[in-house]
Amino acid sequence: MASCLGCCFGNTSTDKHRSTDKIDGGSTLPALQPVSSPHHAPVIGQTESSSVVQDKENQDGGSTLPAFQQYTYEQLAWATGQFSNNFLLGEGAFGQVYKGNLDGKVVAIKKLKIIQDEQHENLQTKLDEIEVISHVTHLHIVKLLGYCNEEANKLLVLEYVPNKSxxxxxxxxxxxxxxxxxxxxxxxxxxxxxxxxxxxxxxxxxxxxxxxxxxxxxxxxxxxxxxxxxxxxxxxxxxxxxxxxxxxxxxxxxxxxxxxxxxxxxxxxxxxxxxxxxxxxxxxxxxxxxxxxxxxxxxxxxxxxxxxxxxxxxxxxxxxxxxxxxxxxxxxxxxxxxxxxxxxxxxxxxxxxxxxxxxxxxxxxxxxxxxxxxxxxxxxxxxxxxxx
CATH class of the missing domain: 1.10.510.10 (Transferase(Phosphotransferase) domain 1)
Structure with a gap:
């Protein structure tokens, strides 16, 4: 599999023109509340699983992370206060990263920008690439926990790392x-x-x-x-x-x-x-x-x-x-x-x-x-x- 993952894993620390020291940390951010919706009250733990992978033990540490899942856009919007700037951790050429709360766990949610020359790439190829990365489980690599793929809305749910870059x-x-x-x-x-x-x-x-x-x-x-x-x-x-x-x-x-x-x-x-x-x-x-x-x-x-x-x-x-x-x-x-x-x-x-x-x-x-x-x-x- 030799296709690029740029559409799936956008760089949110800025490129050579800008920098984002804000990323993955932010002691002044307001406290996050667990996901809840007055209309739907989704329970993240019962979300339809993507069935892509069940997490294995961390190779270096022995700890486990939640199973890889597919989320709805609505769930991720509620997890971030409708993508409120109050929870924005960083922004770069490929999108924004927000601090979110899913099922009582703090996560990082990456909201990807659409890259024009990649819009028409085969969807199944992209899902296959996400599947490969979802298997990456190591103490020294940020873990991919889930994703959302609803029309133009492409988002990733990642392990939250609190101590910046x-x-x-x-x-x-x-x-x-x-x-x-x-x-x-x-x-x-x-x-x-x-x-x-x-x-x-x-x-x-x-x-x-x-x-x-x-x-x-x-x-x-x-x-x-x-x-x-x-x-x-x-x-x-x-x-x-x-x-x-x-x-x-x-x-x-x-x-x-x-x-x-x-x-x-x-x-x-x-x-x-x-x-x-x-x-x-x-x-x-x-x-x-x-x-x-x-x-x-x-x-x-x-x-x-x-x-x-x-x-x-x-x-x-x-x-x-x-x-x-x-x-x-x-x-x-x-x-x-x-x-x-x-x-x-x-x-x-x-x-x-x-x-x-x-x-x-x-x-x-x-x-x-x-x-x-x-x-x-x-x-x-x-x-x-x-x-x-």
């Missing part, structure tokens, strides 16, 4: 401590490994960025927003899909821009950019440069000369906060191998998890000879591997 924590007023940064990096890597290696068929996210990594109450990472996801066909001889590049540009693998051969290694590249954000505390793009070019030579100084202060977030490199040098070295090695190597040479998420956990030596994915990838010549070679 990684972006809001990195660039907010409070310091994101190093132990939490490591925990988030490892959790996001585990989520991606699950999508790439344990899902059948495999799923490529295609829009990994700090906006789309949400933070739970225990500072565990949860990958969100399958707006651009691709599902690899179930066959051993297909390793990539050719598709028009639609992700946020700074996070997008530059090798095949704008016509991109999407594979798991495209997600690895984007994940590497997120690691650079965790290391440096910088935004991926500013008025003067992007984080990839800014970090290039500073990584050489850090890994070869042990000079970290020019690269590492200054808020971590102070008397008030600190980091473990060996852990920092491991994260820098993972970021460098993910971003600066060509796709064929990038590590798998399994390898990255091993390095971050300290069970795999960082030299297995990035050694002193690999610093050549950080030079201008190495930059050109990594961007156009077919020329070498």
């Amino acid at each position: 990684l972006k809001s924590h990195l660039h907010g007023k409070r310091l994101l401590e190093w132990k939490d940064r490591m925990n988030i990096a490892i959790g996001a890597a585990k989520g991606l490994q699950y999508l790439h290696e344990d899902c059948d068929p495999k799923i490529i996210h295609r829009d990994i960025k700090s906006d789309n990594i949400l933070i739970g109450n225990e500072f565990e990472a949860k990958i969100a927003d399958f707006s651009l996801a691709k599902i690899l066909p179930i066959t051993d001889d297909i390793t990539h899909i050719t598709t028009m590049l639609r992700g946020t540009n700074i996070y997008a693998d530059p090798e095949y821009d704008p016509l991109q051969r999407v594979s798991e290694k495209s997600d690895v590249y984007s994940y590497g950019v997120v690691l650079l954000e965790l290391i440096t505390g910088r935004k991926p793009q500013d008025a003067h440069s992007n984080i990839i070019e800014w970090a290039r030579l500073r990584i050489v100084s850090a890994l070869s000369g042990g000079i970290y202060h020019a690269l590492v977030d200054s808020k971590l490199d102070s008397k008030l906060a600190s980091y473990e040098t060996k852990e920092m070295e491991r994260m820098i090695s993972c970021a460098a191998a993910s971003v600066y190597k060509s796709s064929k040479l990038r590590p798998r998420m399994k390898d990255i998890i091993g390095v971050l956990n300290g069970t795999t030596p960082p030299e297995q994915i990035w050694n002193s000879e690999d610093n050549a990838f950080l030079s201008e010549k190495g930059k050109r070679r990594a961007a156009r591997p077919w020329l070498t």
Whole structure:
């Protein structure tokens, strides 16, 4: 199944033109009341099930979530106070996300915009794609709980994550401590490994960025927003899909821009950019440069000369906060191998998890000879591997 899920999983954190730090959190929101209607008083627990999937235990945590269901538009409207702005969590190019209450449980309800060039796509294909994503059950991935498909009304019901996005924590007023940064990096890597290696068929996210990594109450990472996801066909001889590049540009693998051969290694590249954000505390793009070019030579100084202060977030490199040098070295090695190597040479998420956990030596994915990838010549070679 190689069709795009854009119509089903719209990106509600804004794209390269806007940002929404409001998403998935909002301590000032009014209290939600359980769904009730003076006319129909629907009972969500007795809603007609889609019979797509019955939830299995969470792979990492053992907890269970409600069975995947199909809802009516009326039910979701009542759950959000008729989509009141009082319950709006975030808004982006693909729609709005509202905080809602279904059967006494707080959920996130995503109200999708109609994408003109996808209106006439085969409906059954879309339902099949929802079915595939509904099977994704993992501690580090936001769970799809249900959907609504009534004519022009397309909505998704998702697990509610209360602690906002990684972006809001990195660039907010409070310091994101190093132990939490490591925990988030490892959790996001585990989520991606699950999508790439344990899902059948495999799923490529295609829009990994700090906006789309949400933070739970225990500072565990949860990958969100399958707006651009691709599902690899179930066959051993297909390793990539050719598709028009639609992700946020700074996070997008530059090798095949704008016509991109999407594979798991495209997600690895984007994940590497997120690691650079965790290391440096910088935004991926500013008025003067992007984080990839800014970090290039500073990584050489850090890994070869042990000079970290020019690269590492200054808020971590102070008397008030600190980091473990060996852990920092491991994260820098993972970021460098993910971003600066060509796709064929990038590590798998399994390898990255091993390095971050300290069970795999960082030299297995990035050694002193690999610093050549950080030079201008190495930059050109990594961007156009077919020329070498």
